[in-house]
Amino acid sequence: MLKILHTADVHLGIKFPGLGNKGDVQRRQIEETFKKIISLAIAEKVNILLIAGDLFDSNQQTQKIIDLVIYQFNLLGKNNIPVCLIPGNHDCLDATSIYRKINFANQCPNLTIFTDSKMGYHHYPEMNLTVYGKPNLSEKSTVSPLQGLKRITDSQYHVALAHGSFFIPEKVAADDHIFTGAEIAESGMNYIALGHWHNAGKYTSGTVSAYYSGAPEWLDFKQDGPGKIIQVNITDNCTVEVQERVVGLRHSDLLEINMGEIANWQDLENKITYGADVNLARTVNLKGLRSDSLTFNPDSIDELQDSLGTAFFNLRIEDNSAIPVADIAPDAYAGKPIIARFIELTKNRIAEASDNEEKKIAEDALQYGIALLEDRVKL
Ligand SMILES: [Mn+2]
Numbered sequence: 001m002l003k004i005l006h007t008a009d010v011h012l013g014i015k016f017p018g019l020g021n022k023g024d025v026q027r028r029q030i031e032e033t034f035k036k037i038i039s040l041a042i043a044e045k046v047n048i049l050l051i052a053g054d055l056f057d058s059n060q061q062t063q064k065i066i067d068l069v070i071y072q073f074n075l076l077g078k079n080n081i082p083v084c085l086i087p088g089n090h091d092c093l094d095a096t097s098i099y100r101k102i103n104f105a106n107q108c109p110n111l112t113i114f115t116d117s118k119m120g121y122h123h124y125p126e127m128n129l130t131v132y133g134k135p136n137l138s139e140k141s142t143v144s145p146l147q148g149l150k151r152i153t154d155s156q157y158h159v160a161l162a163h164g165s166f167f168i169p170e171k172v173a174a175d176d177h178i179f180t181g182a183e184i185a186e187s188g189m190n191y192i193a194l195g196h197w198h199n200a201g202k203y204t205s206g207t208v209s210a211y212y213s214g215a216p217e218w219l220d221f222k223q224d225g226p227g228k229i230i231q232v233n234i235t236d237n238c239t240v241e242v243q244e245r246v247v248g249l250r251h252s253d254l255l256e257i258n259m260g261e262i263a264n265w266q267d268l269e270n271k272i273t274y275g276a277d278v279n280l281a282r283t284v285n286l287k288g289l290r291s292d293s294l295t296f297n298p299d300s301i302d303e304l305q306d307s308l309g310t311a312f313f314n315l316r317i318e319d320n321s322a323i324p325v326a327d328i329a330p331d332a333y334a335g336k337p338i339i340a341r342f343i344e345l346t347k348n349r350i351a352e353a354s355d356n357e358e359k360k361i362a363e364d365a366l367q368y369g370i371a372l373l374e375d376r377v378k379l
Pocket of ligand 1: 009053054088089090163195196197
């Protein structure tokens with residue numbers, strides 16, 4: 001049986017300009033999580049570690065990070081664990097590439113970096129394994145990272161690395177290193193280790209298993225839970241068993257609060273801090289129409305963010321709510337004919353309502369519609 005650990009999108013050296021002093025904390029956490037992956041590979045006695053692009057956030061890195069990578073890869077080397085990696089789009093193999101500036105292979109004999117612009121391969125006879133890959137040559141490209149992928153050797157196991165976007169019509173940009181399900185299905189691989197998307201996901205096509213590992217540590221607000229890596233076991237008869245393993249410390253969530261359901265400040269604070277966690281980066285979106293007893297301005301939002309933020313790794317509160325207009329007379333909107341007409345029509349609906357429920361809905365629609373038309377509230 002062959003045991004593989006698959007990661008991608010580590011983004012070592014990433015900066016978080018929106019996180020203030022927490023940006024440095026999270027950048028260091030990414031280094032810790034990278035070390036954790038190496039420890040896990042050693043503890044699990046895997047046969048090989050695959051890194052499917054974007055190990056580095058950019059081609060400019062400090063010596064500290066370069067030394068960290070070399071040291072960690074050497075730890076794997078001491079345990080007879082080889083590493084294969086491809087340059088992704090953030091650390092692409094362009095003229096200024098970190099993989100041209102630093103001779104990693106020289107300092108890490110167990111490391112293979114795929115640097116040929118055509119599909120390359122590395123054969124490991126002792127494992128009966130061939131690994132295939134090619135680098136991303138630029139940040140954007142219309143060339144498929146799977147182009148030219150087919151079995152070259154007669155080894156038992158065939159595994160590939162690719163960094164790009166799985167083709168979903170109208171969802172992915174044409175120059176985002178796109179590949180298709182058909183390319184996966186026709187590749188002849190047992191497993192394809194995918195990188196570029198920061199959420200883990202299964203993109204198996206035909207008989208070929210293909211997975212995004214996602215980023216191992218928290219990088220952005222679009223990630224769905226703590227970062228993972230993938231452990232892949234390929235059995236002697238080439239059955240592929242896949243297990244996601246959480247290695248990330250931090251995560252983020254989005255909380256939407258309908259201000260129409262909030263009675264007072266305490267109520268609001270309780271909602272915002274529900275499930276608070278020092279490793280959680282939470283975005284709170286205040287929506288709808290709020291009671292006029294809940295007056296606030298940008299300063300009160302900042303104060304709320306500061307006072308409640310200590311319970312989180314990071315807290316962002318976005319106010320998209322509005323106070324209802326107390327006196328709604330169409331005359332007040334004489335200069336705004338669309339709003340005046342909306343008020344007139346909706347007031348008719350209120351007058352013609354057949355029961356209290358219908359009346360209440362029409363009254364809410366009047367308040368909410370005016371707030372929307374005045375751009376005081378967002379959908
Ligand atoms: Mn990428």
